[in-house]
Amino acid sequence: MQSLMTPGHKPVQVEILEAEIRKVCGSFDLEPMRRTGVINGDVTTRRVGPFDTAIVALDASEVARSTRSIKQDPGEYFFLLVQDAGQCRVEQGDHVAELLPGDMFLVDSVKPSTFLYRGERSNQVSLHIPREEVVHRFGNACAGGLSISREDPLWVAMRAVIAKMLLEDGAQAQLGEAFLCLMGAYLHSSRVAGVAASTETLLSRALAMIDRHRADPGFGPRELATRLNVSERMLQRHFRPLGETPGHRLLNRRLELAHARLTARREQPSEGVTAVAFDCGFNDLSYFYREFRKKYGATPGAVARCH
Template identity: 65%
Template sequence: MQSLVTAIHNPVPVEIIRDEIRKVCGVFTLEPMVKNMGLVCGDVATRRIGTFETAIVALDAKHVQRSSQSIRHDPGEHLFLLLQDEGHCRVEQNGTSSMLTPGDMFIVDSVRPSSFNYGGERSNQISVHLPRSDMLSRFGNICTGGVPIDRQDPLWLAMRAVIAKMYTAPVVSPQLSEAFLSLLGAYFQGLRGTVNVTQTLLSRALALIERHAADPFFGPRELAGRLNVSDRMLQRHFQPIGETPGHRLLGRRLELARMRLETRQPGQQADGIASIAFDCGFNDLSYFYREFRKKYGMTPGAVLRCH
């Protein structure tokens, strides 16, 4: 199966590659194939695709582990959808052991101990970082604890195709990110076989926000109307994720704006920022500047200059 990325395998001190993994994925321990050498061939790179942060981890180590002690020092905030891009890896979590070959996928839960055994062979992996709270609100506990994606399921091929599209497209649309989450939801639904009404309504609400966030006339009341529920009932369904519908919609609009700023050529910055703000659902420029700085700790202009 053709690789999606070209990873770097250069000799690096174990401490450096371990620190890079910790910065990107959390606290893990790493054991090189030869202990006394103090070197491992590999690299850790990050890349944003659509709404997802991803990591490309290349290693020829013996194994990488995340223990209960590591979790106490660094509580997990993500589920990692691990795509084996090259080489082999045995993933062990929650009593499940899966041998990953190129193309295989496994959803790793960062709050549970896990082990990744490479046997000293070169391995390249793509890790798609999925915020754990968002995944729980969409799909419930079915997505936690370590979930192998069955390669015989037709949805496996569709998910891999979407990931490949996101890695090769010049700009990843929000609809493509949402399509990937919809495929995940369909896969989990097949595992579960039953429908939780509360989770289904929240999942529909999140999908509608994703689809209509750029519409300045789309607000919480419009969302409730499309779901055929009252404003108060909609608020109750958002309580498990600790947000209001309005706050969720604002956050999505800000994410869209930041993604546009990061992928735009500078040009005339003032006009460019205003145009992006309006295109992402804001009709008040001063409000956009204030909320953007509150969320990201920098102005839209600073983000534009950095990229």
């Protein structure tokens, strides 16, 4: 993914960078990764089409906008956050998104939000869209934050317009209008898709996703919550009627898959227990052996020999 901008990371006092962020974006609290009083970052501003825009580079632990900050500094904008380099985890209400280069998230300035960087260098472009304009056009569809999926073809068009506005100083107001029209089309298609999926509960989608990705060792409760666009806490609440957690459900489905593979070894006689464990989503053999024996009362090797 080609970067839109190339801001520089330079050593700067934490208090100075925090003050710059507050001057440009409003009341946010900056938490550095190291206790040295210095952070690598930079904040610049420019007019992008009709929008005031901040280009933010930093390697912080996190940046947060609390309820107290909102009371001191009422929100006037939606911030369209474009991850340009590095990564960032955005949390706003029940919306959680892991942003990689190219990903976009519409942040609502009147709701608390947290941006987690984990000390890694991150470059972001933040378009400040007047809140009154967005609410007037689209109602409350964006309230509380919105992740813009790159799987949607409209994402490509939105990014192309942003890139054109960044390249052309003093870009015409028509480009800003085109961007808002694309955003409106995206929100409309999202609402239609939401109505179509209204009969499918979050729990049923979670269970189907666990079955689909159980063999992936990198897939866990956090990834599941991110893909469903909810917080881990909300996801756990939906699993309570089952009497288990998302992690326990995922573990059981992996064990069941491994058991099925071991008892079907006549079709795959050369497949060893270790290979089965890794292929079924485990990356810790001792953990696999312990949990397998706890569930089936026998070791994986004993089950394989019996079949």
